[in-house]
Amino acid sequence: MGRPPCCDKIGIKKGPWTPEEDIILVSYIQEHGPGNWRSVPTNTGLLRCSKSCRLRWTNYLRPGIKRGNFTPHEEGMIIHLQALLGNKWASIASYLPQRTDNDIKNYWNTHLKKKLNKSESDERSRSENMVLQTSATRNTVNHRSTYASSTENISRLLEGWMRASPKTSTTTTTFLEQKMQNRTNNFIDHHTDQFPYEQLQGSWEEGHSKGINGDDQGVKNSESNNGDDVHHEDGDDDDDHHNATPPLTFIEKWLLEETSTAGGQMEEMSHLMELSNML
DNA sequence: AAATCCACCAACCGCATTCCC
DNA sequence: TGGGAATGCGGTTGGTGGATT
Numbered sequence: 001m002g003r004p005p006c007c008d009k010i011g012i013k014k015g016p017w018t019p020e021e022d023i024i025l026v027s028y029i030q031e032h033g034p035g036n037w038r039s040v041p042t043n044t045g046l047l048r049c050s051k052s053c054r055l056r057w058t059n060y061l062r063p064g065i066k067r068g069n070f071t072p073h074e075e076g077m078i079i080h081l082q083a084l085l086g087n088k089w090a091s092i093a094s095y096l097p098q099r100t101d102n103d104i105k106n107y108w109n110t111h112l113k114k115k116l117n118k119s120e121s122d123e124r125s126r127s128e129n130m131v132l133q134t135s136a137t138r139n140t141v142n143h144r145s146t147y148a149s150s151t152e153n154i155s156r157l158l159e160g161w162m163r164a165s166p167k168t169s170t171t172t173t174t175f176l177e178q179k180m181q182n183r184t185n186n187f188i189d190h191h192t193d194q195f196p197y198e199q200l201q202g203s204w205e206e207g208h209s210k211g212i213n214g215d216d217q218g219v220k221n222s223e224s225n226n227g228d229d230v231h232h233e234d235g236d237d238d239d240d241h242h243n244a245t246p247p248l249t250f251i252e253k254w255l256l257e258e259t260s261t262a263g264g265q266m267e268e269m270s271h272l273m274e275l276s277n278m279l
Numbered sequence: 280a281a282a283t284c285c286a287c288c289a290a291c292c293g294c295a296t297t298c299c300c
Numbered sequence: 301t302g303g304g305a306a307t308g309c310g311g312t313t314g315g316t317g318g319a320t321t
């Protein structure tokens with residue numbers, strides 16, 4: 001709207017944050033809590049715009065952030081969720097509470113996209129041969145949306161991932177992560193070759209039309225991680241959205257169903273309901 | 280050992296949305 | 301209710317370090 005970017009102001013510093021700046025920002029947030037970012041530069045004397053402060057906090061300094069390599073389970077989650085939600089990184093990040101949207105986005109752009117492209121091109125060359133041989137199957141394939149075709153490739157990719165992936169992870173630590181891992185394992189174990197994409201798509205589109213989709217409607221972005229080490233961001237309007245208990249999205253329902261059919265215990269269900277409330 | 284290439288990721292930019300007066 | 305300001309989000313860039321030539 002013609003508004004000059006806040007970081008264009010004279011005297012505003014750009015570039016990598018120094019440890020000193022980090023310390024100033026962290027100690028300020030420890031005292032005042034996150035939120036009200038516009039007051040941060042003025043109150044701390046940091047030569048950074050409010051936006052930059054917020055970004056530094058949410059993507060780097062915030063407690064509970066897990067850094068380093070993504071586990072195969074996390075990778076699988078991202079692939080699934082990207083197929084379902086598209087490039088809604090904030091929404092995807094809400095399902096991987098220890099990862100930031102920026103982290104996930106970077107990982108997708110640098111690793112997963114390449115993998116998928118490769119598997120897609122492999123598949124294309126394979127399917128070209130198939131098409132020549134079996135024209136009878138062509139119609140059903142052509143009637144599928146791009147959504148379906150892309151998820152098929154994802155499913156194939158996951159097939160490889162499943163086989164390579166250990167059943168127990170030594171890197172996951174939290175209850176939440178373990179639950180996610182179980183969900184993913186159960187899903188992979190039972191449905192890799194028969195994932196109901198068409199069904200999903202239908203329900204998803206239904207959800208869309210009812211307003212389940214959207215950045216903040218169906219999938220709430222959770223800034224709260226595993227509770228213990230997280231300062232909840234109070235005072236920020238957006239956090240009100242985050243605090244609200246969201247309705248179960250289709251994805252959550254699907255994950256719950258997967259778990260219940262694989263395990264089915266009530267205890268498990270209640271844990272997952274808890275998780276659903278957390279998200 | 281130096282130059283070049285490449286992958287990774289922190290940080291920035293700009294648009295969209297939400298808030299507040 | 302409208303408009304300006306603040307905030308959130310996704311795309312993109314640029315610096316850095318490791319690998320390769």
